[in-house]
Amino acid sequence: MIAPSEPRRPHGWQAPRASQGRREYSADLDKLEERVLAGTRISAEEALFLHEHADLLTLGRMADSVRRRLHPDNRVTYIVDRNINPTNVCLTDCGFCAFYRPPGHPEAYVLSRDEIYRKVQETVDLGGQQLLMQGGHHPHLLSDWWCELISDICERFDINCHALSAPEIDHFSVMEKRPLKDVISDLKEAGLGSVPGAGAEILVERVRKLIAPKKTTTDRWLEVHQRVHEAGLRSSATMMYGNLETPADRVEHLIRLRDLQDTTGGFTAFASWNTQPDGVPEEHLYPEKTTPAVYLRVQAISRIVLDNIVNLQTSYVTQGTKLAQVSLHYGANDFGGTMIEENVVSAAGCFNLESIPGLEAQISGAGFSPRQRNSWYGLINPAKDEPTGPTCREEAATHRAAPAGWISPSPSNSL
Amino acid sequence: MRPLSEPKDIARLQQRAAEAGLGSISEKVLAGQRLSSDDALALYATPDYLLVGMLANHVRERMHGDLTYFNVNQHINYTNVCNKLCRFCAFQRLPKQEGAYVFTPEQVAQKITEQLGEPVTEVHMVAGIYPKLPYEYYLDILRAVKSARPEIHIKAFTMIELMQIARRAKKPLEEVLPELIEAGLDSCPGGGAEIFADRVQKEGYHLKNTGQQWLDTTRKVHAAGLRSNCTMLHGHIETQAERVDHLVRLRELQDETGGLQCYIPLSFHPANTEWSHLPGPTALDELREIAIGRLMLDNVPHIKAYWIMLSIPVAQLALSFGADDVDGTVVEEKIYHEAGATTPQGVARQEIENWITEAGRIPVERDTLYSVIWSGNEELAPVGSAAPVLG
Numbered sequence: 001m002i003a004p005s006e007p008r009r010p011h012g013w014q015a016p017r018a019s020q021g022r023r024e025y026s027a028d029l030d031k032l033e034e035r036v037l038a039g040t041r042i043s044a045e046e047a048l049f050l051h052e053h054a055d056l057l058t059l060g061r062m063a064d065s066v067r068r069r070l071h072p073d074n075r076v077t078y079i080v081d082r083n084i085n086p087t088n089v090c091l092t093d094c095g096f097c098a099f100y101r102p103p104g105h106p107e108a109y110v111l112s113r114d115e116i117y118r119k120v121q122e123t124v125d126l127g128g129q130q131l132l133m134q135g136g137h138h139p140h141l142l143s144d145w146w147c148e149l150i151s152d153i154c155e156r157f158d159i160n161c162h163a164l165s166a167p168e169i170d171h172f173s174v175m176e177k178r179p180l181k182d183v184i185s186d187l188k189e190a191g192l193g194s195v196p197g198a199g200a201e202i203l204v205e206r207v208r209k210l211i212a213p214k215k216t217t218t219d220r221w222l223e224v225h226q227r228v229h230e231a232g233l234r235s236s237a238t239m240m241y242g243n244l245e246t247p248a249d250r251v252e253h254l255i256r257l258r259d260l261q262d263t264t265g266g267f268t269a270f271a272s273w274n275t276q277p278d279g280v281p282e283e284h285l286y287p288e289k290t291t292p293a294v295y296l297r298v299q300a301i302s303r304i305v306l307d308n309i310v311n312l313q314t315s316y317v318t319q320g321t322k323l324a325q326v327s328l329h330y331g332a333n334d335f336g337g338t339m340i341e342e343n344v345v346s347a348a349g350c351f352n353l354e355s356i357p358g359l360e361a362q363i364s365g366a367g368f369s370p371r372q373r374n375s376w377y378g379l380i381n382p383a384k385d386e387p388t389g390p391t392c393r394e395e396a397a398t399h400r401a402a403p404a405g406w407i408s409p410s411p412s413n414s415l
Numbered sequence: 416m417r418p419l420s421e422p423k424d425i426a427r428l429q430q431r432a433a434e435a436g437l438g439s440i441s442e443k444v445l446a447g448q449r450l451s452s453d454d455a456l457a458l459y460a461t462p463d464y465l466l467v468g469m470l471a472n473h474v475r476e477r478m479h480g481d482l483t484y485f486n487v488n489q490h491i492n493y494t495n496v497c498n499k500l501c502r503f504c505a506f507q508r509l510p511k512q513e514g515a516y517v518f519t520p521e522q523v524a525q526k527i528t529e530q531l532g533e534p535v536t537e538v539h540m541v542a543g544i545y546p547k548l549p550y551e552y553y554l555d556i557l558r559a560v561k562s563a564r565p566e567i568h569i570k571a572f573t574m575i576e577l578m579q580i581a582r583r584a585k586k587p588l589e590e591v592l593p594e595l596i597e598a599g600l601d602s603c604p605g606g607g608a609e610i611f612a613d614r615v616q617k618e619g620y621h622l623k624n625t626g627q628q629w630l631d632t633t634r635k636v637h638a639a640g641l642r643s644n645c646t647m648l649h650g651h652i653e654t655q656a657e658r659v660d661h662l663v664r665l666r667e668l669q670d671e672t673g674g675l676q677c678y679i680p681l682s683f684h685p686a687n688t689e690w691s692h693l694p695g696p697t698a699l700d701e702l703r704e705i706a707i708g709r710l711m712l713d714n715v716p717h718i719k720a721y722w723i724m725l726s727i728p729v730a731q732l733a734l735s736f737g738a739d740d741v742d743g744t745v746v747e748e749k750i751y752h753e754a755g756a757t758t759p760q761g762v763a764r765q766e767i768e769n770w771i772t773e774a775g776r777i778p779v780e781r782d783t784l785y786s787v788i789w790s791g792n793e794e795l796a797p798v799g800s801a802a803p804v805l806g
Contacts, residue, residue, distance in 0.1 A: 018735070018775035019476040022424060030423045055775050056735045057472055060425075060465050263639070291773040292728035322698035323728040329465050329699070365697040367462035 010121075011287045013247065014292070018055035025053045036062045037305055039069060042254045045307045051247045056296055056330075063300035070310055071333045074385075076368035077311075077377065078227065081130035081162070081337035082123040086111045086149065088343070090136025092167070092214040095282025096201075096243060096275055098138045099261060099343055110141065113152065118155050123340065129374045133163035134198060143172040143183050147190035152285030154191035160375045161191060165198035166224035166235075167216040180227045188231055193393045194375045195228050197236035197271070203256045204249040210285075211243050222260050229266025232397035234376055237267045237309065241298055242274035242290035250298060256306040261308045265398045265409075268377050269311035271300050273318040292323045296330045303331030310393050311377055316362075319343055321354050325362045334373070335359055424433075428469055435463045444470045447477075447806065450550030452659045459655040460709050464699050470736030471706035474717070477794055479739040482796055483776040484717065485767050486783065488537040488743035491526050493518045493556055497543025498576070499619035503651055505687035505754035507543050509745075517545060520552070520559035528565035537743065537783045540571035550584040550591075557599035568783040569599050573607035574632040575624045588632065591760075600785055603636050605644030607681055610666050612657040619652060619690075626661070630668050637674030638657055642784060645715070646673050649704050650683040656706075662711040669714045675742060676785060677708035677717040680704040683726055684756030698729045702736045709737030716804045717785070727770060734774045741767065748774035 026076065032046055042050075050059065068395065086112045090100035101108040135141065150161045164187070172183045201211060203218040205366060216224070227233050237257045241250050261267050274295060277286035303312050314332035316324030317339060324335060339353055354362070363370035372380040376396035378389030390396035425445060431682060432441030440454045450458075457465050497507035508515035518526070524705050527538065538560055541718040553572075560569055572580065572595075580595070581588040592600075593800050609616070611626025624632070636643050645668075669675045682704075685695045696704070709718045719740040720733035744764055764780075768791070771778040777796070780789035785802040 014772045015775045017481050019481050021775070026424060030427075031428070054734075060735075061427070061469070064465055085805065165593070255686050288769070292731050293769045293770070293774040296732070320726070320728060323732075324725055325698045326702065326729075326732055361694065362697060366699050367464070 003315045011242075015297075016053045016055060017355065018037065018057075019341055021053045021055050021064070022058060025049075031052055033058070033062055037065050039307070042304060042308055044251050047254065047301055048248055050304065051285055051297065051301055056293060056300075058329045059297060059304075063303035064329055066303050066307065067312070067331050070229060074368055075371045075379075076328055076333055076335055076363045076366070077371050077373040077379070078335035078353035078363070079130055079337045079373050079375065080123075080126055080128045080356065082119060082128055082131045082340040083131055083134075083337075083342050084111070084119050085135055085343045086116060086118060087135040087138050089138040089141075091139060091171075092137050092212065093281070094201075094212045094215060094278050095285055096211055096240075098276075098280045100280075103139055105383045109137070111178060113149075113158075116149070116153070118332060119341075120159065123376070124157050124159055126338075126340075127372075128159055128338075128340075129372070129380065130160045130162045130337065132196060133161060134165055134196065135169065137168060137171040142175055143178075143186055147186050148171075150187065150192055150404055151190040160193035162194045162196055162375045163192055166228075167199035169195070169224050169228070170216040170220050178385065180224060181231070184224075184227050184231045184233070186296060188233060192233065194233055194268070194396075195225070195235035195393065197225075197238040197267070197269075200238045200253070201240045201252040202243065202245040202249055203239075204245065207245045207249055218256065221232055222256060223350070225266065226264055229264035230399050232399050233270045234266050234272065234392060234396050234398070236269045236313070239271065239272040239273055239298075239302070241272060243286055245278075251301070251305070251333050254302055258306055258308060261306070265308070266310045268375075268396075270302055270306050270309045271313035271315050271336070272302055273315040274298075276318065292319065295319055295323060296327060298325055299332060300330045314364070316354060316359075321358070321362050325366050328366045328368060335363060335370075424767075428466075428473065430595050431463070432470070435461050435466050437461060437463075437466065438461060441470060443504040444473060445712060447713075449713055451600070452656075452663055455659040455662065456655060456710050458710065458730075459658070459703070464703060467703055468708075468736040469704045471709040473685070474713070474737055475711050475737045475739055476664075478716070478804050479802075480795060480805065481773075481775065481777045482739065482779050482792075482802070483620050483734055483770070483771045484740040484779050484781045484785065484802060485764075486743040486781050486788075487535050487538055487764060488539055489527070489535045491518070491523060491528050491538055491540045491560075493523060493540060493542040494545050494548070495543050496545040497624045498529045498546060498719070499544055499620060501609075501623055502689035503619060503648065503683055505684070508548070510545070517548070518556075518664065520555040523556045524559040524563040527560050527567065531564065535567065536788065537568045537570055538564075539604060540569065541573050541576065541604055543784065544575060546583075548583070550580060551584075553580045554594065556596040557595060562600040568601045570602045570604050570783050571600055572603055573605075574603075574629045574636075575607050577603070577636070578628065579633055588635050590637070592635065592641070598637065600641070602641050603633075603643035605646040605675070605677065607739055608646045608665075609648045610653040610657050612653065615651075615653050615657055626664065630664060633668060633674070634672055637672035638706055642674055644677045644679060646679045646682070647704075647708075648681045648683055650700060651690055651693055658707075659711075661755050662708065666712055666714060673714070675715050675769075677719050678708050678712050679721050679742075680708050680717045682735070683755035684724070688754060698726075701729050701767050702733055705733045711740075715790045716802075730773050731770045733775050734771065739773065 075410040088101050089108045173180045274290045311334050312332045313336050314324040314327040360370040376390040382388045448497045495508045496515050514578040584591045608628045682696050685691045687691050715758050717740045718738045720730040720738035721742045722730035777791040779796045
C-alpha cells in the first residue's frame with residue numbers, strides 16, 4: 001500500500017447514507033421532487049435539505065428532469081475555444097492558486113503580442129469561436145492595456161473575446177479610480193464580447209476572508225456582473241467548492257446567483273468544480289480533495305436551484321471526461337470548451353483536455369446530439385429547422401434594444 | 416424481502432420506466448422476478464442510463480443495503496509470457512521478447528515477504544500461459560506464497576491456466592485440483608471468461624479456451640469445493656446479444672453450482688493491443704454494464720466495480736448503479752496498466768473508505784470469501800460474520 005504523500009485533514013462532512021436517507025426522509029424528499037418536477041422554485045432551506053439527505057440517484061433524477069424541461073431537444077453543446085492567460089502576475093495571493101506569481105518573481109510573465117496572435121491564429125484555424133482570456137491582477141496591465149489587446153485581436157481575427165473576470169474588472173476600477181460602468185463600457189467598446197464567471201470561488205464573506213482575503217468581495221463580484229449585464233453583455237457564473245465552505249455556504253452561493261439572475265437575466269450558464277489543492281501556496285489550509293460523488297451532488301443541486309440560468313456546464317477539464325460524461329445525466333447540458341491549453345488548474349496537477357472528435361464521442365455515447373455553440377449558446381451550423389439562438393453579443397443582450405425579430409432570452413426561453 | 420424504498424419512490428421509478436417503455440421490466444425487478452434475454456437487450460437499448468441505474472440500485476439495496484466491500488490484496492502476475500496471442504491483450508510477451516519475465520518461486524515468495532508489514536489478506540495470482548513451465552512450478556509457487564505468509568488467502572489461476580496446469584500434469588483437472596489445494600490454492604479468480612460466444616472467441620482469441628471450456632472448468636473448480644468469481648470483457652467486437660448470451664450462461668452455471676461469489680464486468684482497454692483502433696467503452700457504458708450485470712445475475716451475490724480498471728470516479732458512481740464491491744488496495748497490478756490504465760496503483764485504504772463514504776455507502780473490509788474483517792457499521796455487518804445478503 002502506498003500512503004498518500006501528505007495526509008490532509010478530512011472535510012468533516014458526512015454524505016447521507018443512500019438507502020437510509022431515502023427511507024427516513026422519503027416523505028419530504030418526495031414532496032420536494034414533486035415540486036421540482038412541476039417546475040416550482042425551491043428555497044435555500046429546501047436545497048440544503050436535499051444536499052444533506054438526498055442520495056445521488058434521487059438528486060440525479062431531479063436534476064435530470066430540470067435539464068429535460070429546459071433542454072427538451074436532447075442536444076449537448078460545447079465550444080471550440082482556447083484558453084489564453086496573457087499574464088500570471090497577480091496581487092491577490094490566493095492561497096488555493098498554484099498559477100499566479102507575484103510581481104518581480106523570476107517566473108512572472110507577460111505574453112508578447114506575437115505570441116498571443118500565434119495562439120489566436122491556431123484557434124481560428126481550428127474553427128474556434130472563443131478566446132477565454134484571463135490573467136492575474138497585474139499592477140500595471142489595466143483596462144487600457146486590455147482594451148488595446150481586445151481591439152487588436154478583434155481587428156485581426158473573427159473570434160469572440162470572452163475575457164477577464166469580475167475580480168479583474170473590479171481591480172481596474174479600483175486601480176484607475178473609475179466607476180465600473182465606465183471601465184466596462186470601454187472594454188465593450190474595444191470589443192469584449194462576454195465575461196467569464198471566474199473568481200466567484202464561494203460567494204460568502206466568511207469563506208472569502210479565509211481563502212481569498214485580497215480578492216473582490218461577494219457583493220462586489222455580483223455588482224460587477226450586474227453592471228456587465230446592464231452594459232448589454234452576457235456573463236457566466238461559477239462556484240469553486242470543496243475548500244472551507246459548509247453545505248449551507250454552497251447553497252447561499254447559489255441563491256445569491258439566482259437572485260441576481262432574477263434581476264438581470266444576464267447569466268448564460270453556470271459551472272462548478274472542486275478546489276484542486278495539490279501544490280498550492282496554502283496547501284495546509286485545505287482539506288482533502290472532494291470525490292466525484294460530491295461533484296455530482298453539487299452539480300445536481302445547482303441544476304435544481306438555478307432554475308433561471310438556462311445552461312449548466314460540466315467541467316471535464318477538472319473532473320475528467322469520464323465523470324463529465326456521466327454528469328450529463330445529472331443535470332449538465334454543456335460540455336464546456338476545447339480550451340487547447342490550460343494553465344491554472346493544471347498548475348495544481350489537474351489537467352484533462354479532449355480533442356473535438358473525442359468530445360463528440362463522449363456526448364454521443366451518452367445518448368445526446370453534440371452541437372458546437374458560440375459564447376452566447378447560439379448553435380454553430382444548426383440543422384435546417386433548428387433555432388440558432390443568438391449569433392453575437394448584441395443579439396444575446398438582455399439590457400439593450402434587440403434587433404427586430406429577435407426575441408430576447410428570458411429564463412423560460414431554452415436557448 | 417425487506418422494502419427499502421417507500422411506495423412513492425417506487426411509483427416514480429415505475430413511472431420513469433413506463434415512459435422509457437420498460438414498465439414490464441421494472442415490475443419484474445420490483446417483484447424480484449428473473450429477467451429474460453429480451454429484457455436485457457431492452458436495458459442495453461434504452462437511452463435512459465439513470466433508469467437502468469435506479470433499477471439495479473433497487474436490487475443492490477435490497478440485497479446489501481448501503482454495505483460496500485473492499486479488501487486489502489496484492490497482485491502477483493508470475494509471468495507475462497503467453498502463447499495465446501489474444502488480440503485484446505497488451506500484457507503478453509513471447510518467451511524471447513524484450514520485457515518477458517517469469518518469477519521463480521523464490522521471487523514470488525519475495526514479493527509476498529515485501530508486503531508482510533501490510534495487512535494483506537489475499538494474493539491474487541494470475542499470469543500468461545508459458546508452456547515450458549512444469550506442473551511442479553505451479554505447486555511450488557503456491558507453496559512459496561504459503562511459506563512466506565501462511566495465513567494469506569491464495570486466489571489464483573484463471574480457467575485457462577488451470578487447463579494448462581492439468582495438461583502439464585498429464586492428469587485430469589479433477590485429480591489436479593486437490594493437489595493444488597493441498598499446495599495452498601484457496602479459490603479461483605474470475606478472469607479470462609472474455610465473451611463466451613464462439614464467433615468472438617474465433618476472431619479475438621482463438622488459441623484460448625472456448626466459452627464452453629471456461630464454464631466446464633469452473634464447474635470442476637466448484638465441484639472441488641472452491642469458490643470462484645466470474646467476469647465478462649466488454650467493449651470490443653462483441654454485440655449486445657453476445658453479452659446477454661454470456662450473462663445468461665453465467666446465470667445457468669450459477670443455478671447449477673452456486674459457487675460464483677462475484678461478477679466483475681471488465682472494460683476493454685485498447686492501448687497497446689491489436690485492437691487499439693477500437694474506442695473502448697465510455698464511462699456510461701461501464702456503468703450500464705455494472706447495472707445490467709446486477710439485474711441479470713440475480714443468483715450471484717456480489718457485483719464488483721474493479722476500480723483499477725474503471726478509474727476511481729466510475730467505480731465510485733458504480734456504487735449507485737448496482738455494484739457493492741470495489742476490489743482491493745491492490746499492490747502491483749500489471750495487466751491493465753500495460754493497456755494504458757492510468758489509475759494510481761495501490762490506493763491507501765483510507766482513500767477507498769473515503770470515497771465509499773462520500774458515495775453514501777458503508778465501507779466494509781472483507782476477506783476473499785466475504786467474511787467481515789473490519790466494519791464501518793458493526794450493527795449491520797459485524798466483524799467475523801459472513802457478509803449479510805438480505806433480499
